[in-house]
Amino acid sequence: MGVWEGRNKSVVELMGILRGNTNPQHDFSKVLSSRDITDLANFIKYGLLDMSKLVDYKAKKPLQADLTSGRAVFGICAACHLEDGKGINFGTPEKPVYIGFISKDNPFETLHKIWAGQPGTRMPGMYGVLTQQQMMDLLAYSQSLPEE
Numbered sequence: 001m002g003v004w005e006g007r008n009k010s011v012v013e014l015m016g017i018l019r020g021n022t023n024p025q026h027d028f029s030k031v032l033s034s035r036d037i038t039d040l041a042n043f044i045k046y047g048l049l050d051m052s053k054l055v056d057y058k059a060k061k062p063l064q065a066d067l068t069s070g071r072a073v074f075g076i077c078a079a080c081h082l083e084d085g086k087g088i089n090f091g092t093p094e095k096p097v098y099i100g101f102i103s104k105d106n107p108f109e110t111l112h113k114i115w116a117g118q119p120g121t122r123m124p125g126m127y128g129v130l131t132q133q134q135m136m137d138l139l140a141y142s143q144s145l146p147e148e
């Protein structure tokens, strides 16, 4: 079963699969807490994004986007990343890396981070907050921000 097809199963079924109910070699209950298994099953059921519907893989650009809407939505991000996307440096002081660069270099990772948040940091996931269209708008706007 591919992870993508997993969405057709119920959360309870997915939790069972992660506990090895269907295949003992697929038992993660020793390494994942009960809470983690619940979270992971919910993520597979509801959280996966079909990037092929959002991004032109060759051009690395959103398939359909509205910059004005993207700019408005970016207000959420600007609280931490600032209006020009340079509020948080993912690189080093000598070689700074900002959203303007990451979003062009790796639009897939950018969308994933927007959707799911950045683990271990205060960056929240936008799952349930933004629509997929708003995420494409946001990606287009992020790609218009300065790289340095």
Ligand code: HEC
Pocket (backbone or CB within 6 Å): 074, 076, 077, 078, 079, 080, 081, 088, 089, 090, 099, 102, 109, 110, 113, 114, 118, 121, 122, 123, 124, 126, 138, 142
């Ligand atoms: C509450 C503060 C906060 C908000 C709001 C926020 N971020 Fe972040 N973001 C962070 C932090 C902190 C990091 C991790 C920085 C690091 O890894 O050095 C991060 C990381 C990222 C990354 C990953 C960079 C990498 O290295 O992979 C991207 C892309 C990103 N943010 C885009 C956005 C976008 C777009 C929004 C708006 C939907 C947003 N962020 C909202 C705080 C925030």
